[in-house]
Amino acid sequence: MHLVFEKFAKFYANFTRGLRRRWLRGTVFIALMVVVLVVAMFAVIIYSYYFATIRTGLEAKARTATDFFANYVGRSYDDYYDSAFRYAQTFREADRIEMQFLNRDGSIMISTSAMTSGTSPGSPDIDEAIESSRISTWVGRRSATGERIMAASAPMINTDGDVIGVMRYVTSLRLVDRQVFFNLLAVIGVGLIVLAMVFLLNMIFIRYIITPVSEITKMSQRIADGSYGIQINNEYRDEIGDMVESINEMSLKIAQTEKIQKGFISSISHELRTPLTAITGWGETLTYSEDIDEETKRGIEIILKEARRLTKMVEELLEFTMIEDGRFTLHIAQIDIGAELEDAIYTFRELLHQDELECDYIEALNGVVMIPGDSNRLKQVFLNLFDNALKYGRDGKRIEVYIGMADEDVKITIRDFGSGVDEDELENLKMKFYKGSNSKERGSGIGLAVCEEIIKYHGGSLELSNATSGGFLVTILLPTSGIVGE
Numbered sequence: 318m319h320l321v322f323e324k325f326a327k328f329y330a331n332f333t334r335g336l337r338r339r340w341l342r343g344t345v346f347i348a349l350m351v352v353v354l355v356v357a358m359f360a361v362i363i364y365s366y367y368f369a370t371i372r373t374g375l376e377a378k379a380r381t382a383t384d385f386f387a388n389y390v391g392r393s394y395d396d397y398y399d400s401a402f403r404y405a406q407t408f409r410e411a412d413r414i415e416m417q418f419l420n421r422d423g424s425i426m427i428s429t430s431a432m433t434s435g436t437s438p439g440s441p442d443i444d445e446a447i448e449s450s451r452i453s454t455w456v457g458r459r460s461a462t463g464e465r466i467m468a469a470s471a472p473m474i475n476t477d478g479d480v481i482g483v484m485r486y487v488t489s490l491r492l493v494d495r496q497v498f499f500n501l502l503a504v505i506g507v508g509l510i511v512l513a514m515v516f517l518l519n520m521i522f523i524r525y526i527i528t529p530v531s532e533i534t535k536m537s538q539r540i541a542d543g544s545y546g547i548q549i550n551n552e553y554r555d556e557i558g559d560m561v562e563s564i565n566e567m568s569l570k571i572a573q574t575e576k577i578q579k580g581f582i583s584s585i586s587h588e589l590r591t592p593l594t595a596i597t598g599w600g601e602t603l604t605y606s607e608d609i610d611e612e613t614k615r616g617i618e619i620i621l622k623e624a625r626r627l628t629k630m631v632e633e634l635l636e637f638t639m640i641e642d643g644r645f646t647l648h649i650a651q652i653d654i655g656a657e658l659e660d661a662i663y664t665f666r667e668l669l670h671q672d673e674l675e676c677d678y679i680e681a682l683n684g685v686v687m688i689p690g691d692s693n694r695l696k697q698v699f700l701n702l703f704d705n706a707l708k709y710g711r712d713g714k715r716i717e718v719y720i721g722m723a724d725e726d727v728k729i730t731i732r733d734f735g736s737g738v739d740e741d742e743l744e745n746l747k748m749k750f751y752k753g754s755n756s757k758e759r760g761s762g763i764g765l766a767v768c769e770e771i772i773k774y775h776g777g778s779l780e781l782s783n784a785t786s787g788g789f790l791v792t793i794l795l796p797t798s799g800i801v802g803e
Contacts, residue, residue: 348515352508359504367493375469375486383471397481401427417485446470465490546572596624647691661699681721698768702731710735726794734788
């Protein structure tokens with residue numbers, strides 16, 4: 318059950334860790350996109366509205382003026398000029414609109430602004446009005462000043478139907494652009510206020526929803542890490558409260574299960590030790606008897622082998638319960654870790670030869686220093702790791718052992734040349750009672766867990782990985798001073 322809870326806690330932690338970021342990013346980003354879209358649409362609409370209003374006004378003025386002139390413009394250019402001059406003298410909107418009278422060549426003859434008289438604007442609305450005999454508008458920049466303007470050109474037609482000139486209204490867009498700009502600023506300000514409100518609402522949501530979930534996640538992770546039985550303070554009366562109650566209940570059940578499991582393992586292990594000791598003792602005695610035949614002796618040897626395997630499993634179970642109950646102790650002394658490793662290799666060498674495996678032992682040229690440690694416990698770790706290498710790496714026919722210094726630590730690596738382990742199973746190998754999905758070897762599944770605890774008690778680390786060129790690699794780092802078990 319606790320394995321399921323650990324997986325749940327990891328998933329839950331990753332989910333809530335990203336939930337805050339995804340929520341803010343999603344809501345604020347969507348609100349930002351909406352505000353940008355609204356501002357863009359408003360800009361288009363406001364520009365279109367103002368420009369359409371001005372263009373309609375200029376065209377209406379031009380149409381009214383040309384209709385009025387049609388009654389006074391004679392057939393000659395002089396009549397057109399005299400009428401234009403008198404009309405310009407009485408024009409009352411010169412402060413806002415410039416009125417121009419142009420000849421057929423596009424040159425300004427008369428203007429309410431002295432600055433433009435005698436010039437040729439050269440804008441397309443003039444030519445279009447002359448050629449089409451219809452009012453034409455244009456938006457652009459005045460060539461002399463660079464100012465944005467809008468112009469409406471109306472053809473002046475005499476009584477014979479000929480275009481003898483153009484009356485042109487010109488207005489500056491500076492005020493319009495300024496008005497549109499201020500309107501856009503106002504809309505952007507409103508948009509920023511909306512964004513601020515969205516952000517504020519999200520922060521309130523995070524405070525009342527995401528933050529409690531994050532706190533629950535931290536406590537769940539503590540439970541997943543082994544603090545079974547601890548309870549999360551439940552201050553909620555909603556779905557979060559229901560979730561807290563479920564996690565608390567699960568924590569209590571796991572704690573009860575762990576307690577029962579530890580008690581059972583400890584009890585059954587002690588119960589098994591006595592008969593196994595008797596079986597092993599009598600089996601060894603019988604192997605030296607001359608009254609049994611060879612076939613019986615082989616059967617007894619099989620019994621001894623299995624009894625020793627069961628004894629090893631029982632000892633691992635007892636040690637692990639001692640570690641979890643806090644009854645595990647180390648007998649620390651300055652030891653020659655290289656010599657201890659060599660002794661473990663020598664002890665295991667016969668088993669390696671029986672399976673036709675070679676053991677390559679490599680010691681760094683500069684050697685290793687003495688370290689504080691429990692020689693029996695460390696030798697137990699080495700033998701356990703050699704046993705794993707023998708079980709799972711026998712296809713490679715070789716084991717490679719290295720010892721040397723890595724900064725202030727002693728580094729030991731044990732590598733087999735087998736098929737290695739699936740990458741997604743590496744992080745689970747040190748969990749108690751875990752066996753690889755493809756493993757066909759028998760065992761309790763706690764050997765590596767015991768090894769890691771012993772190394773941790775020495776203040777070191779045990780790392781498992783697949784070797785670059787194939788096989789399984791165990792890396793041990795042991796400090797040269799200041800271990801936990803002291």
